Amino acid sequence: MDGNASVSVALAGSGGAGVMTAGNMLLEAAALAGYYGLMTRTAGPQIRGGEAAAMLRISTFPGDGQDDRFQVLAAIDWQNVGRFAAELPLGPGSLIVGDPAQGEPPEVFTRSGARYAPVPLKALAREVPGAWPNMVALGVLAALIGLSAEALEAAARKAMKKGLEAGIAAAQRGFAHAAQLQGYPLLPPPGKAPRWLITGNEAAGYGALRGGVRFVAAYPITPATELLEWLSPALAKVGGTLVQAEDELASINMALGASFGGVPSLTATSGPGLALMIESLGLGVAAEVPVVVVDVMRTGPSTGIATKSEQADLGIALYGLHGDAPHVVVAPNSLADCLAATEWAVGLAESLQVPAIVLADQYLGQARGVVDVPKSNAGSAAPRLSAEAGTTAYKRYALTPSGVSPMAIPGTAGATYTADGLEHSESGTPSAQASDHLAQMDKRARKLAQLDPGDAWASIEGDGETALVTFGSCTGPAREALARARAAGAAVRLVSLRLLAPAQPQRLKRALQGVKRVLVLEQNHSGQFLRYLRAEYDLPGEVKSLRRPGPLPFRPAEIHEALEQWSGA
Amino acid sequence: MERRMNAPGVLAAPAAKDFKSATKPVWCPGCGDYSVLSAITKALATLGLRPENVAVVSGIGCSSRIPAYTTCYGFHGVHGRALPVATGLKAARPDLTVLVTSGDGDGYSIGGNHFLHACRRNVDLTYIVMDNHVYGMTKGQPSPTTEPDWSSKLAPGGTGLREFHPLVIALASGANFIARAFSGDPNGVAALIAEAVRHPGFSFIEVLSPCVTFRPEQREWKTRVHPAPVEPTDDPGRAARRLMTDDGFNIGVLYKGSRAPYRPAGGSAQRIEDLECQFRL
Numbered sequence A: 001m002d003g004n005a006s007v008s009v010a011l012a013g014s015g016g017a018g019v020m021t022a023g024n025m026l027l028e029a030a031a032l033a034g035y036y037g038l039m040t041r042t043a044g045p046q047i048r049g050g051e052a053a054a055m056l057r058i059s060t061f062p063g064d065g066q067d068d069r070f071q072v073l074a075a076i077d078w079q080n081v082g083r084f085a086a087e088l089p090l091g092p093g094s095l096i097v098g099d100p101a102q103g104e105p106p107e108v109f110t111r112s113g114a115r116y117a118p119v120p121l122k123a124l125a126r127e128v129p130g131a132w133p134n135m136v137a138l139g140v141l142a143a144l145i146g147l148s149a150e151a152l153e154a155a156a157r158k159a160m161k162k163g164l165e166a167g168i169a170a171a172q173r174g175f176a177h178a179a180q181l182q183g184y185p186l187l188p189p190p191g192k193a194p195r196w197l198i199t200g201n202e203a204a205g206y207g208a209l210r211g212g213v214r215f216v217a218a219y220p221i222t223p224a225t226e227l228l229e230w231l232s233p234a235l236a237k238v239g240g241t242l243v244q245a246e247d248e249l250a251s252i253n254m255a256l257g258a259s260f261g262g263v264p265s266l267t268a269t270s271g272p273g274l275a276l277m278i279e280s281l282g283l284g285v286a287a288e289v290p291v292v293v294v295d296v297m298r299t300g301p302s303t304g305i306a307t308k309s310e311q312a313d314l315g316i317a318l319y320g321l322h323g324d325a326p327h328v329v330v331a332p333n334s335l336a337d338c339l340a341a342t343e344w345a346v347g348l349a350e351s352l353q354v355p356a357i358v359l360a361d362q363y364l365g366q367a368r369g370v371v372d373v374p375k376s377n378a379g380s381a382a383p384r385l386s387a388e389a390g391t392t393a394y395k396r397y398a399l400t401p402s403g404v405s406p407m408a409i410p411g412t413a414g415a416t417y418t419a420d421g422l423e424h425s426e427s428g429t430p431s432a433q434a435s436d437h438l439a440q441m442d443k444r445a446r447k448l449a450q451l452d453p454g455d456a457w458a459s460i461e462g463d464g465e466t467a468l469v470t471f472g473s474c475t476g477p478a479r480e481a482l483a484r485a486r487a488a489g490a491a492v493r494l495v496s497l498r499l500l501a502p503a504q505p506q507r508l509k510r511a512l513q514g515v516k517r518v519l520v521l522e523q524n525h526s527g528q529f530l531r532y533l534r535a536e537y538d539l540p541g542e543v544k545s546l547r548r549p550g551p552l553p554f555r556p557a558e559i560h561e562a563l564e565q566w567s568g569a
Numbered sequence B: 001m002e003r004r005m006n007a008p009g010v011l012a013a014p015a016a017k018d019f020k021s022a023t024k025p026v027w028c029p030g031c032g033d034y035s036v037l038s039a040i041t042k043a044l045a046t047l048g049l050r051p052e053n054v055a056v057v058s059g060i061g062c063s064s065r066i067p068a069y070t071t072c073y074g075f076h077g078v079h080g081r082a083l084p085v086a087t088g089l090k091a092a093r094p095d096l097t098v099l100v101t102s103g104d105g106d107g108y109s110i111g112g113n114h115f116l117h118a119c120r121r122n123v124d125l126t127y128i129v130m131d132n133h134v135y136g137m138t139k140g141q142p143s144p145t146t147e148p149d150w151s152s153k154l155a156p157g158g159t160g161l162r163e164f165h166p167l168v169i170a171l172a173s174g175a176n177f178i179a180r181a182f183s184g185d186p187n188g189v190a191a192l193i194a195e196a197v198r199h200p201g202f203s204f205i206e207v208l209s210p211c212v213t214f215r216p217e218q219r220e221w222k223t224r225v226h227p228a229p230v231e232p233t234d235d236p237g238r239a240a241r242r243l244m245t246d247d248g249f250n251i252g253v254l255y256k257g258s259r260a261p262y263r264p265a266g267g268s269a270q271r272i273e274d275l276e277c278q279f280r281l
Helices: A019-033 A081-087 A121-126 A133-145 A149-159 A164-178 A200-211 A225-237 A248-260 A271-287 A314-319 A337-352 A362-366 A434-449 A472-487 A505-511 A528-536 A556-568 B033-046 B063-069 B082-092 B104-110 B112-121 B166-173 B186-198 B216-224 B236-245 B272-278
Strands: A006-013 A036-043 A052-059 A072-075 A095-098 A115-118 A195-199 A215-218 A241-244 A265-269 A291-297 A328-330 A355-361 A368-372 A418-420 A458-461 A466-471 A492-497 A499-501 A517-522 A542-547 B054-058 B073-076 B097-103 B126-131 B177-182 B203-208 B250-256
Touching: A006 A019, A006 A081, A006 A133, A019 A036, A019 A052, A019 A133, A019 A149, A019 A195, A019 A368, A036 A362, A052 A081, A072 A133, A095 A133, A121 A133, A121 A164, A133 A149, A133 A164, A149 A164, A195 A200, A200 A225, A200 A265, A200 A291, A200 A337, A200 A355, A200 A362, A200 B272, A215 A225, A215 A248, A215 B082, A225 A241, A225 A265, A225 A362, A225 B272, A241 B082, A248 A265, A248 A271, A248 A291, A248 B073, A248 B082, A248 B112, A265 A271, A271 A291, A271 A314, A271 A355, A271 A418, A291 A337, A291 A362, A314 A355, A314 A499, A314 A528, A328 A337, A337 A355, A355 A362, A355 A472, A362 A472, A418 B063, A458 A472, A458 A505, A466 A472, A466 A528, A466 A556, A472 A492, A472 A517, A472 A556, A492 A505, A517 A528, A517 A556, A528 A542, A542 A556, B033 B063, B033 B097, B033 B126, B033 B186, B054 B063, B054 B082, B063 B073, B063 B097, B073 B082, B082 B097, B082 B104, B082 B112, B097 B104, B097 B186, B104 B112, B104 B126, B104 B166, B112 B166, B126 B186, B166 B177, B166 B203, B166 B236, B177 B186, B186 B203, B186 B250, B236 B250
Parallel strands: A006 A072, A072 A095, A095 A115, A215 A241, A215 A265, A265 A291, A291 A355, A328 A355, A418 B073, A466 A492, A466 A517, A517 A542, B054 B073, B054 B097, B097 B126, B126 B203, B177 B203
Antiparallel strands: A006 A052, A036 A052, A036 A368, A195 A368, A328 A499, A458 A492, B177 B250
């Protein structure tokens, strides 16, 4: 990371302590100061009153992963915060900021060797009528990072509607108090460029709109709800429509209905909702109705841990549909890519007339971060091929060389047809003939087989005889681990797949040319990605798997260590 | 919501036969659904609609085969989900006339939840349920409207369960138009469908449509049906009492409400780039 610097800080406390509010303001202040930043969050299962932690990484480079450990852990109180110990690794160089009035920091944190700096957060807040300790903690953290008081105040003015002046005054007290601590600030001054501050879920929502989505069916589910909530007013502004469905069976079918009507459509969900939608995704395949489902993955099986991340829906997304049902699966591999990947998925669904699943996850979806302004139009997919009025002897499912046949939009005279989940002839009439079944299966497979995704199918970086193959939110820490390995003189390459279905065996073969060792990295228990790679591709050389279930994200050091141990063996 | 396209010199108004496709139905001879298909085509002609401006949506079952037997745009989806498909279609394309055809298994059992919410949402749809108190396509299992003592292979001696009361449930859930029809009187069914399409909001027509194969005793329905003895009411309280006490063979419009149909938010058309200001630092 030549010339690249970052600092990781966490702010924890019980529910209602305002750690997310303060965390968001800290991220905004860092962004306004010109830094990159990423905030991920963790919370207990309680609706209100549960413990929560905002985890921030402020940096001089764009990054999508958490670091190995946190330099600062600040806690408003210690109630149940110890439950997050595994998610908040500290080290001997770390600093624990806590209010002595709330008791000593739990042993699970202090045994790391971290230094404890007591700061009377509550007492300092009391000096300002109407102020809260979270704002004092915000001031302390801003000073420790090296943010200016001006950036902090500007962020507070942007975020706070009531209690603004008291909040600013409290933050200033924390800021001044932190000046007594030695060894700070932690970050050099940043460079400035036009950037966005955005969550992964917002990015996916905006990508959907850029892709042309104008109908969304919504059923709330953690951690996808914010995506739908962002889309609701946004769609209304651009002339689109959002309907809240009674369940996920309804939401996917509403989206199919709207798309049949000619309007690009989407729904967003998480694992349990995707499971309910699967039957109707098969309908989208058979009837050739474009639709996009964003799956913001959380830990499973069943209800799992609703608030925390895992990459374990890969299997159902790829293979969950009954029958032979070719469809598209795209996985964003960074927060910014939630926008580009979703936009691309809409384009693929529309141009190929198939359902597309976007496999995001809680880590990316609920992370808020500073990203470079996205380039316009990430995808190169053609719009939906529609039939024109007055077509004679229109055949909805005509056997074309590309497999894509013109889709008549209701209202078009002379081209009426019935979209059908029953197997059908070229005209769409239900058919139980073996020949029609084979012809239509070939047609639906051909659409995907002929897809040319260009370079968008994967992010490929570096070369060398060792390759790290991964997807999704594991890409951020993987990229950072490889940067460290390269800095230590190793030649390593990264292949992060963005297009999971249809598989691209020839492209991966080229990407892995000359590779003797393949490390497959994924965040699930059973190695779903490894099994997928083994099924769809010929992996060269020796293959190893680095995996664990959610919710603990991979950290660069452990990936780097796995690579080093292997090369050394 | 229908668009009349039969202005002089433009296009002749299609007749009922123009709404009937060449596809041969899979139904048994004597099935009540033939008459419902005829009634739909007759109603669409009466309304002066053109096939390309009408969509017929269905799920799975004997009655759900109807879309492909019309020349309209059709959507034959999965079991139980016709109402959500139609809801999405109508919300996205309010210019279309959308009919939904279903049966007692598809509509009241697997799709029961959507029935409640479609009534409540009051989207401008016409929902035609052909009720024969049996799963016909799977060859004779009890449905939610089957009598408790009707014996079958799956439930020998009967289910012992009370029948579902679709009209009462529709009323309680907020349907804006509730009628009962009998397939033995296709002209009557056609008139009710035309009236339902004209009525704004969610219109529900339960059509008693005999299954001559698995419920041959339903041939006797023709002797039991009778016109509803009173005019339709717009008072849900009166309608509830009427529906709770009726014998199940009252034919006609039983309730006509005046609730405004569902209108999703939206309408303005900013450039989508205007949304970016919220992300800019």
